[in-house]
Amino acid sequence: MSKNSLMNTYERFDVIFEKGIGSRLYDVNGKEYIDFVSGVAVNCLGHSHPAIINAITEQSKKVIHISNYYWNTKHIELANKLIENCDHSKVFFCNSGTEAVEGALKAARKYGKLKGKEDKNIILYMTNSFHGRSMGALSVTGQSKYQKNFMPLIGGVKEVEFNNIEDLKRNFNENVCGVIIEPIQGEGGIIEASSEFLKEAREQCDKYDALLIFDEIQCGMGRLGSLFAYKKFGVIPDIITIAKALGGGFPIGAFIVNEKAEGTLVPGDHGSTFGGNPLACSVGCAILNELVDGGIIESVDEKSKYLKEKLLTLQNKYGVIKEIRGIGLLIGIKVDDPKSFMKACFNKGLLVITAGKDIIRLLPPLNVEKEDMDAALNILEGIMQELSA
Numbered sequence: 001m002s003k004n005s006l007m008n009t010y011e012r013f014d015v016i017f018e019k020g021i022g023s024r025l026y027d028v029n030g031k032e033y034i035d036f037v038s039g040v041a042v043n044c045l046g047h048s049h050p051a052i053i054n055a056i057t058e059q060s061k062k063v064i065h066i067s068n069y070y071w072n073t074k075h076i077e078l079a080n081k082l083i084e085n086c087d088h089s090k091v092f093f094c095n096s097g098t099e100a101v102e103g104a105l106k107a108a109r110k111y112g113k114l115k116g117k118e119d120k121n122i123i124l125y126m127t128n129s130f131h132g133r134s135m136g137a138l139s140v141t142g143q144s145k146y147q148k149n150f151m152p153l154i155g156g157v158k159e160v161e162f163n164n165i166e167d168l169k170r171n172f173n174e175n176v177c178g179v180i181i182e183p184i185q186g187e188g189g190i191i192e193a194s195s196e197f198l199k200e201a202r203e204q205c206d207k208y209d210a211l212l213i214f215d216e217i218q219c220g221m222g223r224l225g226s227l228f229a230y231k232k233f234g235v236i237p238d239i240i241t242i243a244k245a246l247g248g249g250f251p252i253g254a255f256i257v258n259e260k261a262e263g264t265l266v267p268g269d270h271g272s273t274f275g276g277n278p279l280a281c282s283v284g285c286a287i288l289n290e291l292v293d294g295g296i297i298e299s300v301d302e303k304s305k306y307l308k309e310k311l312l313t314l315q316n317k318y319g320v321i322k323e324i325r326g327i328g329l330l331i332g333i334k335v336d337d338p339k340s341f342m343k344a345c346f347n348k349g350l351l352v353i354t355a356g357k358d359i360i361r362l363l364p365p366l367n368v369e370k371e372d373m374d375a376a377l378n379i380l381e382g383i384m385q386e387l388s389a
């Protein structure tokens with residue numbers, strides 16, 4: 001099997017996966033791995049979950065795709081389910097995280113335009129943030145390593161130091177139409193926004209009539225222990241972007257707006273051929289049924305507590321872990337050399353990924369079993385033992 005026909009855009013591990021069940025993945029040679037990457041916060045129900053298999057099977061027998069010139073039962077059902085669980089009023093469906101961010105940015109620009117002020121087009125974004133790879137999302141991603149080869153990016157954007165209230169206030173004025181923030185920076189290294197910072201962002205958006213956008217693509221859909229991440233911070237944004245776990249592995253994204261933002265985009269302003277297709281939305285409905293009605297989100301805090309306590313014991317015992325951070329099942333452990341640590345995990349059959357410059361990210365499926373957590377913790381302990389020997 002030649003791998004040369006795939007474009008070389010990822011630093012891939014030397015493994016070819018074939019199948020997965022629950023929190024376990026199997027390569028073409030039958031070697032088993034515990035999956036604490038979950039497709040980077042995507043496989044919230046693990047692999048081969050019967051609810052997802054059933055949704056795909058049943059819906060594909062009915063209809064897979066219909067143009068957005070028509071309504072379909074499944075986008076209506078999924079939009080209703082999302083709206084029932086937040087403080088917002090309308091949903092736009094797309095296919096990925098970056099596309100959800102693009103839509104949110106366009107809504108903010110249009111919001112500024114509707115205010116009748118030509119200059120009201122500035123979007124504020126945070127240092128160290130990550131919002132995706134398309135040109136708009138990249139323009140509000142506060143990490144030059146992702147941006148530097150693709151200049152010029154879109155104009156009318158301004159960087160604010162994350163969690164710095166004074167810097168936020170300094171950059172705010174009546175020309176700002178939107179602010180985009182990850183409540184927890186995922187790629188940036190599992191760094192929480194302070195509630196004070198988010199509250200100030202809310203206040204400034206109200207004062208200068210701008211839209212507050214929370215990018216919950218990585219931290220939403222139950223990962224923090226609530227369906228929407230904003231509920232953990234006590235600040236309600238005007239727009240939420242979601243993707244990843246909404247499809248549990250099936251590509252889907254969305255942005256959700258409140259009444260203040262719902263009138264921005266009108267027919268002709270925005271669209272997506274595949275967005276909201278019945279197959280993707282039927283999977284989304286199945287996921288929400290499991291996460292919300294099936295009690296999986298309720299179990300996240302307990303699993304988080306278990307994992308963090310065990311990690312703390314390992315930290316005290318070996319000193320390899322310098323810090324444990326994160327909320328729910330978005331957990332970061334700070335180590336000296338995360339790349340080598342990640343490789344050591346891989347060699348022992350545990351999949352983890354890095355974040356920022358010194359963090360190992362643990363993103364187990366939200367329905368992870370205790371047995372799988374213990375097996376992962378055993379591998380982590382083995383590596384720490386070796387490192388501290």
Ligand code: PLP
Binds near residue numbers: 096217243
């Ligand atoms: N926003 C955040 C916070 C993300 O973590 C990601 C992906 O990691 C994205 C946006 C981009 O999502 P996608 O890769 O689906 O385009």
